[in-house]
Each structure stands twice: as structure tokens, then as C-alpha cells.
Amino acid sequence: MMTNLFSSFDPSSGIMSLPLNWMSTVLGFLFVPYIFWAMPSRWTLTWTTLTTTLHKEFKVLLGPQHSSGSILFVSLFSLIVFNNSLGLLPYVFTSTSHLAMTLSLALPLWVSFMIFGWINHTQHMFAHLVPLGTPGPLMPFMVLIEMISNVIRPGTLAVRLAANMIAGHLLLTLLGNTGPSLGVSLLSILVFSQILLLLLETAVAVIQSYVFAVLSTLYASEVN
Template sequence: MMTNLFSSFDPLSSVLNLSLNWISTTLGLIFIPYIFWAMPSRWSILWSSITKTLHQEFKVLLGPMNTGGTLMFVSLFSLIVFNNFLGLLPYVFTSTSHLAMTLALALPLWISFMIFGWVNHTQHMFAHLVPLGTPGALMPFMVLIETVSNVIRPGTLAVRLAANMIAGHLLLTLLGNTGSSLSVSLLSTLIFSQILLLLLESAVAIIQSYVFAVLSSLYASEVN
């Protein structure tokens, strides 16, 4: 029985005194199509077409000289989208609804981009703090604003993903808890609305994974 509304998102719940919730993060590995099949399945063909499309898009964002970097962002998209969809299954822990997971993805990427940019392209990083055409009197304020906007980037990435994941799950939980007190006619309406919300959450799972990966690639392209 839930002690509060957010207890379903508690990573400390245990089975046999072992915290097994975070193991759900690795369950997405079993959905990766096998490349050694004699005949590729429809799932593997679909996923290959998705990864090829993402590779082409990330290559445009990163530039033709950074095609190897697209592998990192395609893998990032795959990890997030698998965890988002697994969270829609009953009794599966949603790791991407926790800042511990999303911040662990966003913060190392941002720190590595900043270190690479300031070490290898110092003048470009300084010039990026002052937009072109800024009046001299406003330059100190623009530097401060641009610095703050750069610093909060990993936080906005992490909070955006976690908030979108937890909001839909909370809505589904709230509506599902009212089912026992409804009549048969209202119960059918509730089930239909739950199905529509589940479809919406599936779309959100894909969109938020795509947004996280694209924004990360844009941050990488700025320092290159």
C-alpha cells in the first residue's frame, strides 16, 4: 500500500531486502536487435531505420567532421527511450523520472563539453558570451546572463525529462485510484481515458528522448 502519492517513484523500495528497482535501467538491453540473425526481424529493420535517420540528423548538427560523435547521441536516445517505455509497463520502475538518473546523464555531458570548449576553443567560448551587436554598456550584463544560461543547462535538461515522465505517471496513478469508487458507466469512460493517456505518454516518451539527445548535440556543436 502506498504511503503517499510519490511512493510509487521511490527508488528505495526493496524486494528480499535488496534494492532492485534500478535494475530496470538495464532491461532495455534485451530489446536491442541482434545483428547476427540470419534473417533480420521487422523490429531490427525498424530500429535500424530509426538509428540511421538519427545518425543523419546528428551529423548535420555536429558537422561532417564529427560523424563519430553521432554514436554517442544515438546511444543516449536509445537508453532514454527504452527506459521511458519500460516505465509505462506495470510494476516496472521508471528510472528516468528521477533526477538521480537524468542529472547523471546531463551533467557529465555538459561538463565534458565545457572542458573541451574552454581548453581547445578559448577565444570562441569567450566570444560566445557576448552576442554580436551588443552595445558596450550591456556587455557585462550579457556576459552574466549567458554564463547563467550555460550553467543551468544540465539542470534544465534533467528537470525537463524527469518532470515530463513523472507528470504523466502521476496522472495515470490518480485516475486509476478512483476506479474502485466509480459506477460501471463511468468506469468504462475512465478506462478509455486511461488508454488515451497511455498513448499520449508513449508519444511523450519518444519526444522527450529526442529532445534530450538533440539539445545535447546542440550544446556539443556550440563548443566545437
């Protein structure tokens, strides 16, 4: 029985006092080798089509000189969408609902982009701090605003993903806890609404993975 509303998001809970929840992060990798040894199926063809489409889109965003780097962001999308989808299963911990996981993805990417940009394209990075056509008196303020918006990028990436995962799961948990106190007629409405919310959460899991990968790709394209 849940003693705390947020205990379903507690990464330290587990079986026999063992913190096994973080193991859900690597469960998605169990589906990857299946594509290489099993016969082609509809799932395999669908996933191949999806990743190929993302690969082409990310190549356009990165430009022809750095198009090979799109495989990194396709892999990032795959990792996040696997973890988001596994979190929809009962009693499976959603690792992407914690800032410890999302910051571990966003912060190293952002730091590597900044180091690469300031070392190899220093003038471009300085020019990016002042938008084209900015009046002279406003330039110091625009530099400050651009620096702040650049620094908070990994935080916004991490918080956006974690907040969207927590919000949907928390709503499902709240509605599920009201089930025992409802009558038969209201219970059927509750089950129907839970199914609709589950479908919505499935769409959110894919969309948030796509948003995270696309924004990371855009941040990488800005330093080139």
C-alpha cells in the same frame, strides 16, 4: 497498497527489502543483442531506420569534422527511450523519473563539453558570451546572462526529462486509484481515458528522448 502517492517513484522499494527498482535501467540493453543474432523483423527494420535517420541528423548538427561523434548521441537516445518505454509497463520502475538518473546523464556531458571547449577553443568560448551586435554598455550584463544560461543547462535537461516522466505517471496513478469507487458506466470512461493517456505517454517517452539527445548535440556543436 500504496501508502504514499509518490511511492511508485521510490527507488528504494523492492522485493524482500531489496532495492531492485534500479535494475530496470539495464533491462533495455536486453533488447539490443536481439538485433545482431535474430532474423530481421519489422521491429528491427523500424529501429534501424530510426537510428540511421537520427545519425544523419546529428551529423549535420555536429558538422563534418565531428560527425563520428553522432553515435554517442544516438546511443544516448536509445538508452533514454528504452528506460522511458519500460516505465510504462506495470510495476516497472521508471529510472528516468529521478534526477539521480537524468543528472547522471546531463552533467557529465555538459562538463566534458565545457572542458573541451575552454581548452581547445578558448577564444570562441569567450566570444560566445557576447552575442554579435551587442551595445557596449550592455556587454557586462550579457556576459552574466550567458554564463547563467550556460551553467543551468544540465539542470534544465535533467529537470525537463524527469518532470515529464513524473507528470504522466502520476496522472495515470491518480486516475487508477479512483477506479474502485466508480460505477460501471464511469469505469468504462475511465478505462478509455487511461488508454488515451497511455498512448500520450508513449509519445512523450519518445519525444523527450529525442529532445534530450538533440539539445545535447546542439550544446556539443556550440563548442566546436
